[in-house]
Amino acid sequence: MDGRPVDRAVIGAMRDAIAHRGPDGAGLFLDRSFGVGHRRLAIIDLRDVAGQPMSSPDGRWTIAYNGEIYNFRELRADFEKRGWQFRTRSDTEVLLAGIATIGVQETALRLNGMAAFAVWDRQERRLFLVRDRFGTKPLYVWRKPGVLAFASEIKAFCRHPDFSVRVNAAALREYFTFQNLFRDHTLFTGVEHVPPASILIVDRHGERIERYWDFDFSNTVDVDEAESVTALKRLMGEAVERQLVSDVPVGAYLSGGIDSGSIVALAANQIPRLQTFTAGFELSKTEGIEASFDERRAAELMAYSFKTEHYEQVINSGDLHWSLARVVWHLEDLRLGMSYPNYYIARLASKFVKVCLSGAGGDELFGGYPWRYYRVFRSLDKQHFLENYYQFWQRLTTGEERREMFGAAADDEGEMFDVFSGVFANTGNVGFDTPEQQISASLYFECRTFLTGLLTVGDRLSMANGLEERFPFLDNELVDFAMRLPIRHKLSDLEHMLQIDEDALKKKLLAQEAFSSGKSCLRQAMSQIVPAEVMERRKQGFSAPEASWYRGENAQFVREMLEPRKLACTEFINPKFIVRTVNEHLSGKFNHRLLIWSLLCFEQWCRTFLGLQEAAA
Numbered sequence: 001m002d003g004r005p006v007d008r009a010v011i012g013a014m015r016d017a018i019a020h021r022g023p024d025g026a027g028l029f030l031d032r033s034f035g036v037g038h039r040r041l042a043i044i045d046l047r048d049v050a051g052q053p054m055s056s057p058d059g060r061w062t063i064a065y066n067g068e069i070y071n072f073r074e075l076r077a078d079f080e081k082r083g084w085q086f087r088t089r090s091d092t093e094v095l096l097a098g099i100a101t102i103g104v105q106e107t108a109l110r111l112n113g114m115a116a117f118a119v120w121d122r123q124e125r126r127l128f129l130v131r132d133r134f135g136t137k138p139l140y141v142w143r144k145p146g147v148l149a150f151a152s153e154i155k156a157f158c159r160h161p162d163f164s165v166r167v168n169a170a171a172l173r174e175y176f177t178f179q180n181l182f183r184d185h186t187l188f189t190g191v192e193h194v195p196p197a198s199i200l201i202v203d204r205h206g207e208r209i210e211r212y213w214d215f216d217f218s219n220t221v222d223v224d225e226a227e228s229v230t231a232l233k234r235l236m237g238e239a240v241e242r243q244l245v246s247d248v249p250v251g252a253y254l255s256g257g258i259d260s261g262s263i264v265a266l267a268a269n270q271i272p273r274l275q276t277f278t279a280g281f282e283l284s285k286t287e288g289i290e291a292s293f294d295e296r297r298a299a300e301l302m303a304y305s306f307k308t309e310h311y312e313q314v315i316n317s318g319d320l321h322w323s324l325a326r327v328v329w330h331l332e333d334l335r336l337g338m339s340y341p342n343y344y345i346a347r348l349a350s351k352f353v354k355v356c357l358s359g360a361g362g363d364e365l366f367g368g369y370p371w372r373y374y375r376v377f378r379s380l381d382k383q384h385f386l387e388n389y390y391q392f393w394q395r396l397t398t399g400e401e402r403r404e405m406f407g408a409a410a411d412d413e414g415e416m417f418d419v420f421s422g423v424f425a426n427t428g429n430v431g432f433d434t435p436e437q438q439i440s441a442s443l444y445f446e447c448r449t450f451l452t453g454l455l456t457v458g459d460r461l462s463m464a465n466g467l468e469e470r471f472p473f474l475d476n477e478l479v480d481f482a483m484r485l486p487i488r489h490k491l492s493d494l495e496h497m498l499q500i501d502e503d504a505l506k507k508k509l510l511a512q513e514a515f516s517s518g519k520s521c522l523r524q525a526m527s528q529i530v531p532a533e534v535m536e537r538r539k540q541g542f543s544a545p546e547a548s549w550y551r552g553e554n555a556q557f558v559r560e561m562l563e564p565r566k567l568a569c570t571e572f573i574n575p576k577f578i579v580r581t582v583n584e585h586l587s588g589k590f591n592h593r594l595l596i597w598s599l600l601c602f603e604q605w606c607r608t609f610l611g612l613q614e615a616a617a
Contacts, residue, residue, distance in 0.1 A: 004146070006035035013159040015039060018152055020330075021066070021463045029053035034120055034127065038064040041468060043355060044072075044247050050090035056100050057085075060123045063096050066152055067115035067137045068470065070242040075110060104128045105199060105212055112242070112476040116194075118150060126203040133213045133412050134361075134474050135196030135452050136335075138459055142191045146203055154191055154332045155459070158609075159503045164490035165609045166190075167572055170415075172602075173402060177416045179336055179395040179598055182423055186333050187605065193333075196452065211426075215447045217440035218393075218429040221484045225521070231481065233525040239475035240266040243357060251275035251353035253345060254310070256298025258519065259359030259368075261534045262526040263472050267357060268306035273351050275309040279345040282316040298534055305531050313348045315341055317553035318513060324561075328604040330464035335453040338546050338597050343461040350465040360458060361473030364443065364451040366519040367490035372446075373439045382432040385441065390420045396595050405577045423448050435494075436487045492520035532574050547593040549585055558582060561600055568606035573599075 015026060015037025017611055020040025025048070029036050038052040055062040069075070072091035080086065086093055089115075098107035099119055108115075114136035119128040129150055131139050142149045142157045148158055157163045166189040174181055184192045194200050197213040199429040223231075240263055244250055252264045254276040262553055268274045280296035303310035323340045331339065349356045357610055363369055375392055379385035397405065399413035424430055430444050431437035455471075455595060462469040472478070488494050528537055550558050560566070564575040578599055585592040 002560075003033050005032050006030060008035070010160060011035040011037045014151060014156040016157045020466060021152060023466050025051050027064075028054050028056070029064070029120075031062075031120065031122055031175060034125075035120055036062070036064045036120065041354070041463075041466060042248070043068060043468060044245070045088050045090035046247055046309035047088070050092060052087040052092060054092050055097055056096055060121065061100050062120045062122065063092065063099065063117055065092050065095055065115060065117035067117070067132065069094060069111055069113040069115060069244075070245055070466065070475070071110075071112040073245075103128060105210065108132075108199065108212055114470070114474070116152065124203065126201065126473065129194050129200040129202070131194045131196050131198055131296070132409060133197045133476070133479075134446050134447075134455065134471075135472060136459070136471065138456065139194040140186070140191055140333075141194060141200065142188075142374075144190075148207075154186065154188055155329075157188075157191065165611070167606075169572070170571060173406060173412050174416065174419055175334055175602075176396050176402065176405065176595075176598060177394055177412075178420070178449075179594060180449055181335065182335075182419050182449050184334075188332075188609075191333075214427055214429075215444050215479075215483065216429045217425075217443050217483050218431060218437075219484060220436075220440075220486045221510060222486060223490055225524075227275065227327075228521050229524045230483075232521055235478045235481050236262060236472070236525065237266050239472040239478045239609075240357070242272060242468045242475060243472050245269055246355050248355060249275070249353040250355040251277060251349055252308075252357040253349070253359065254278050254299045254302055254308070255359070256295030256534060257359065258526060258530060258535060259473065260357075261298075261302050261359075261530045262362075262522070263357050263359055264302055265306055265526070265529045266472075268308055274304055274306070274308045275349075276310045277345055277349040277352075277356065278310070278312045279341050279348070280312060280314050281341075282314055287580075301531055301533060304386070307523055309353065311348060313344055317549040319344065319538045320549070320554055321557050324600060324604050325608065327461065327462070327606055328601055331457065331460045331601075332609070333456055333460070333600050334598070334605060335456045336450075337594050339461060342457060343464065346462040346465045346467050346469075350467040350473060354466070355468045355470060356462070358458060358469045358471050358472065360454050360471050361451060361479075362519065362522065364446045365442065365473060365479060366485075366522045367439070367487070368518040369446070370491050370493075370518045373442045373491070376442065377435040377438045379432065379438055384430045385438055386417075386421045386424075388617045389442070389445070390417055396598055400401075401577070405573050407574065439487050439491070439494075489521040491518060546597060547585075547591050550593060550596055551588065555586055557587075558596060558600070561603060567603060569603050569612065572606070573602070613615060 012028060019039050022041045024042040025040035027038045036053055040051055053062050053064045069091040072094040075098060076094045079101055082101045084097040084101060095117060104119055106330060108130050115132045116137035116139040116179055117130050130138055138152050140151055140154055144162055149160060151157060168185055168187055168189045171181055171185045171187050184195055197211055198214060199210045201208050252267055252274060254260050254264050264276055276297055278299040320340055327340045327343050376385050376388040379388055402412060430441050432441055458469050523535055562578050564579060567575055579594050583596055584590045585596055
């Protein structure tokens with residue numbers, strides 16, 4: 001910040017570029033060289049007095065905030081005792097009171113909820129950019145000499161006259177390795193995100209970043225299994241009850257799995273005629289394992305059991321063509337696999353409610369992917385663990401394939417391995433010596449990377465529809481419990497696996513269905529309230545049957561979208577690699593469904609953000 005006054009029109013334009021995130025109100029605050037705009041999605045205290053940006057009575061502190069604080073009533077009572085006189089019933093003012101009375105970092109530590117917020121200290125001319133523990137809400141920064149801009153979405157920067165879109169080649173290689181980004185950068189050169197559980201402080205002395213929390217699976221407590229089950233059932237109920245706080249209607253996503261099923265079962269006890277939402281798929285022309293991807297029957301069973309007001313949407317192959325431009329425009333920060341079904345189910349839910357509970361986080365915290373952990377839980381040491389797991393997490397391409405994609409200069413195997421191992425670089429509490437430690441290391445990695453990607457996708461595609469997603473599994477007390485829970489209470493066949501011969505173990509890894517033991521404690525805790533048919537279902541992710549659709553009804557769309565003569569991404573990716581990938585998939589030689597999705601997304605990203613095609617609304 002160089003001291004020059006900010007331009008009101010620029011701040012207003014940046015704010016309104018993300019109006020979909022807050023259709024209920026708009027605010028603006030300017031203080032010479034600092035300015036911030038806010039779009040409001042009104043959830044708690046719907047009155048205008050609770051609008052933002054919000055300033056303290058003495059004018060020193062101003063906050064702009066996105067999220068929900070579920071323990072705001074308890075915090076409010078504490079701050080009232082400390083002398084704060086509240087003017088609103090909002091959780092925004094609770095944040096403001098905490099910052100003024102106990103400081104920014106202590107307030108961040110005490111929050112149980114999801115939050116990204118900017119705090120301006122007018123007295124010290126200091127800016128704090130804060131992100132919640134898990135990175136549930138996004139917060140991006142862009143810098144140029146003398147300027148630092150921040151926003152919930154990158155498209156806001158596109159309204160700044162000095163911002164131009166350029167592709168970050170390092171992030172592109174990382175994305176096409178892991179189908180995710182593990183570092184703080186993005187595909188947009190110069191744009192980074194504030195890391196989860198971190199505070200970026202900007203003042204006359206420069207910038208510094210402070211991390212105030214991290215996942216820690218090392219301090220397990222050797223408790224009786226029955227006690228763990230009882231405690232988890234209580235904590236689950238309390239987490240769901242906390243996250244039902246709202247002055248607007250709350251609903252829930254409902255798949256056919258234990259995570260969303262548990263949340264719906266508990267929420268339905270609190271909300272009569274809870275509204276629930278499921279997306280299914282038209283599967284008449286699918287084959288293989290994808291023929292079982294539709295979870296509507298199990299969801300309908302749950303809806304019947306708990307008397308919810310249930311709504312469904314059937315997604316067919318043509319919905320990809322219609323939605324791709326919209327999904328990429330809203331997603332911007334490309335992550336993970338086929339996400340357009342998330343857009344559709346959020347759009348459905350937004351027609352009935354403004355808040356929707358999601359089951360994200362249950363797998364990462366309670367061991368829902370045992371076939372992943374058993375690949376590396378007998379590693380010889382840390383290096384061996386990293387090498388084994390790195391091979392697994394190259395979801396899209398190998399080093400050799402990336403050299404074909406990006407040219408001989410992209411000899412990045414060492415770089416990508418360093419990116420992968422860097423996830424563990426700043427923590428001293430991850431062990432690699434025993435099978436239990438190695439599984440805990442796997443959980444740590446997935447919470448720091450895969451879960452972050454899920455939350456990014458969830459935020460973007462729900463807020464695109466003016467819908468707030470909440471995640472009961474990411475309740476502070478529930479997360480603390482999950483981290484202390486011994487591995488044997490998460491994976492019921494761990495003892496059996498420890499006794500299997502090494503060669504037999506390798507053979508078993510070929511069959512994912514051999515490992516259905518994940519989330520053992522959670523299954524027992526919920527067994528009395530979730531129907532047995534749901535509890536016994538084989539784990540299944542929420543994904544469209546794209547392998548079949550790309551070869552069948554969407555084959556023409558894929559070919560047209562990735563036709564070499566029409567490609568917008570040829571400056572960055574070798575079109576011969578794209579043609580070979582498409583042909584190998586359509587012929588049935590390989591299943592490239594994940595890679596084709598990412599190629600489609602990046603091609604659309606180039607058309608949209610490099611100015612070659614008008615952005616979708």
